[in-house]
Amino acid sequence: MDLLWLLIIGLIAGWLASMIVGGPFGLLGDLIVGIVGSYLGSWLFARMGWSAGGGTLGSIITATIGAIVLLLILRLFNSARWHR
Numbered sequence: 001m002d003l004l005w006l007l008i009i010g011l012i013a014g015w016l017a018s019m020i021v022g023g024p025f026g027l028l029g030d031l032i033v034g035i036v037g038s039y040l041g042s043w044l045f046a047r048m049g050w051s052a053g054g055g056t057l058g059s060i061i062t063a064t065i066g067a068i069v070l071l072l073i074l075r076l077f078n079s080a081r082w083h084r
Contacts, residue, residue: 006035007031010031012063014031014035015034017068018067020068021068021072023071033067033071034063035063036066037063037066037067037069037071041067052065
């Protein structure tokens with residue numbers, strides 16, 4: 001059941017991040033971005049001493065912020081590669 005929640009939250013967070021930042025990657029790409037963003041968001045929130053609250057909504061917020069940061073980093077590296 002935990003794996004199912006991870007996939008659902010990852011998909012929602014990846015989709016939200018792609019809508020905010022741009023660059024939709026499709027269903028699988030959004031899922032991967034959301035799952036990696038979930039780990040990145042959890043790590044960032046722990047380092048900053050922040051909390052998005054508990055439960056599903058807090059997990060979605062944390063994962064979405066992590067996914068947004070991940071997409072911005074990917075965009076930064078992608079644009080730097082093309083401007084050489």
